[in-house]
Amino acid sequence: NAGVTQTPKFRILKIGQSMTLQCTQDMNHNYMYWYRQDPGMGLKLIYYSVGAGITDKGEVPNGYNVSRSTTEDFPLRLELAAPSQTSVYFCASSYSHSNSGNEQYFGPGTRLTVT
């Protein structure tokens, strides 16, 4: 199993450009998540998905969009990039089948700089 993979690892964008961060998991997990982590800070949830075709907003969704057409893939789209979106982006997945919740598996992250 490759687990959770993310591409690209690094990216520099100019203000106003757009891009898609890719995320794929091969564990057949139903839940997938996108987080951002600013320097020295914790995680903030951007969007999540409970299964193919179903997505919902997290804590900081403005400026981002997602789609979930398959169980495996959960791309994050940035439209009109702004300097405030400079961050490290992590994708995660989990298989949640109990009311107590299961652990998440994280990708290695995408380091994005907007200048």
Next chain:
Amino acid sequence: GNSVTQMEGPVTLSEEAFLTINCTYTATGYPSLFWYVQYPGEGLQLLLKATKADDKGSNKGFEATYRKETTSFHLEKGSVQVSDSAVYFCALGGRSGGSYIPTFGRGTSLIVHP
């Protein structure tokens, strides 16, 4: 709603010192509790977990016990190594608004000197 509070860092220790990182939580129901570790330049990875009260999770010399009476899940290690330098996140599982949305603490940076 659910919340996790963990001690602020950085925690700076000498090699072989004893480590405690405090974590307390507020939650409805009976969530699972987790500690994740993030090494420099990497994503988070699960360190240990506990799924019910009085469970003890352990891995790589780290331990944490699910204490329902004090709503705590403190991380401990008897003798830290330089390679333990990382950021540690306490988290709780369970449902939030009907979906499984984990709640994370802010993270505690650990720096271990030789």
